Amino acid sequence: MTMRATLDFLLHDWIDVAALASRPRFADHSRETFDSVLDTCERIAREKFAPYNRLSDIEEPHFEGERVHLPQATHDATRAYVESGMLAAAQDYDVGGMQLPCVVEMAANCFFSMSSVSMGAYAMLTSGNASLLMVHGSPRQKEVFARNEFAGRWFGTMCLSEPQAGSSLSDIVTRAVPDGEGFENDPLGPRYRLKGNKMWISGGEHEITENIVHLVLAKIPGPDGKLIPGVKGISLFIVPKRLVDADGNLTGERNDVALAGLNHKCGYRGTTNTLLNFGEGRFPVRGSAGAIGYLVGEPGRGLACMFHMMNEARIGVGLGATMLGYAGYQASLEYARQRTQGRPVGPAGKDPSSPPVPIIEHADVKRMLLAQKSYCEGALALELYCARLVDEQQTGDPVAAEEARLLLEVLTPIAKSWPSEWCLEANSLAIQVLGGYGYTRDFPVEQYWRDNRLNMIHEGAHGIQGMDLLGRKVLMEEGRGLQLLAARMQASIAAAAAHAELAEHAQALSRALDHVGRATRAAWANGQPAEALANATPYLQAFGHVVLGWVWLDVARVALAARDRLAPSFVAGKLAAARYFHRYEMPRIAAWLAVVESRDRTCLDLAPEAL
DSSP states (O other), rough: OOOOHHHHHIIISSSSGGGHHHHHHHTTTTTTHHHHHHHHHHIIIIIIIIGGGGHHHHOOOOSSSSSEEEHHHHHHHHHHHHHGGGTTTSOGGGGGGOOHHHHHHHHHHHHHHHHHHHHHHHHHHHHHHHHHHHHHHHHHHIIIHHHHTTTEEEEEEEEEEOTTTTTTTGGGEEEEEEOOOOOOOOOTTTTEEOEEEEEEEEOOOOOSEEEEEEEEEEOOOTTTTTTSSSSSTEEEEEEEEEEOOOOOOTEEEEEEEEEEEEESSSSOOOOOEEEESSSSSSSSTTTTTEEEEEEEEEETTTHHHHTTHHHHHHHHHHHHHHHHHHHHHHHHHHHHOOOBOOOOGGGGOTTSSSSOOBBBGSHHHHHHHHHHHHHHHHHHHHHHHHHHHHHHHHHSSSSHHHHHHHHHHHHHHHHHHHHHHHHHHHHHHHHHGGGGGGSSSSHHHHHHHHGGGGEEEETSSSSHHHHHHIIIITTTTHHHHHHHHHHHHHHHHHTTTSSSSTHHHHHHHHHHHHHHHHHHHHHHTTTTHHHTTTHHHHHHHHHHHHHHHHHHHHHHHHHHHHHTTSSSSHHHHHHHHHIIIIITTTTHHHHHHHHHTTTOOHHHHHHHHOO
8 A cells, every 4th residue: 555545544534634624714625625735746746856865865965165056856846846835835825825734734745755855855944934934023024034935935944053052052152233223123123143153054055046044043142241041042033145125125235144064964965954154254244244133023032933833843853754764664565575585484485496485475574564664654643643733723712722732732742753763763674674785775775764863863852852741741731731642542542442453452552551640750759850851761752652552543443443445455454553563562661661660860870981
């Protein structure tokens, strides 16, 4: 079965996305329009992205002192994406959007992530950048910057990290000072001069579009000229590569934003990744030092603005990881069906003159393929579920919207981290299925692994997601989000228990859910954050497996309910993947939670010199 068949099943049978068309925002849509969007994106991805994925890896971006060079295929692919209208897919009609549900937009983007995640990254970053401005930007900022990004005239970035600070945003030192008298009266927003360095900026330099809109976190000094320690002084600024007037026309002036170098990466090579210097004086502008930037929102509220888009960005990262895993799964599945090697175990295989069998006949190869299927299809269901919660938060009634908000708070760390870890494992298993061939560049599975390895790092590294989940999300608002998630799981357990095929799995999930609750309470029993968070990553892994056990239980239940109109092999595949996950993966949960429950101090107490 193709990925599209699973995508359609999850959207229409499991999530019932067509029901969204009854809401005013989506009233012009139906299953037919949703399917048409998926068809279009699948075709563009197949024709413009997939054939050049290897090219984008081999001919990685290079800088010759004047400009960054990218393969022509990247320019062509991004142009096709822009022309499809997908940059503004979820936006209002009056800004050129389609008013698509978030869940349909993300489902459509699956095809691009699967075909060439690095070539598609430029557009995904731009959409996130512009969407943030539509929420937090001034009317003029929306008109000039966001609308030009949605139109594909300009692309965008997010500039958070700095070389000395990494993920510790409280330690950033890029500063922004008012640009002279009357700085607050610029029609594009209060105008500042920025100086500092930003690292790991994807899409930070290219010539795909005529301009690049950088969203930059920087600190505004206090009255004494010193930067405010911590995150309270962080503000957000629009810093265009090329300056524009109040109507969005290029002025011909280059802003003082300079490329300091390209990062040469293990994978994801088709996307430029840069070190940018702001205000170093290479491109002095209007007679003064410093890059010109326009304040977004209120001073000191930069992180609040930036993290507004993080839920969707982190779901997007999880979806990208999922589709890279899925691409490896499909490649190794095809290989296993064609590659003949060895003979069956038992009497039938003892005759050396008998022909070798396809390796898909071997139990251990089936194990590796089924593991990949359970990771990737489970992760896809999770990401679509979270995207559906975004729609509920934005268009549901007040009670449903509040529940969606709480569920997203708890599930977002899982949506980002779980596919990043386990769909990467799927890529590793794909290499193993191909054996020595998988380790060569003659086949694509090694590139999928290299590309996917980034996803455990960016948009909040793995350990940070664990601390966010155990240190904040399960505790916030007196644990209301965790309680709501548990209630939904318990409802699924009750519904699945009525099916003989699923009763065993329902019981296993119930036990695991109870264990998570006990471990959460035990972790915080003495109220010591250092002890509780020392094992935040095992907690994240266990919690994620409980969530995926729930997802698979519910997906299997829906597949059983629809078995009369689904292909028997399709239903059998879903039931086998659910069975695999519950029997092979769920037992891991107890070991992970054991160190959380006991507040094990092995790592906390280890002296650095012992390493």
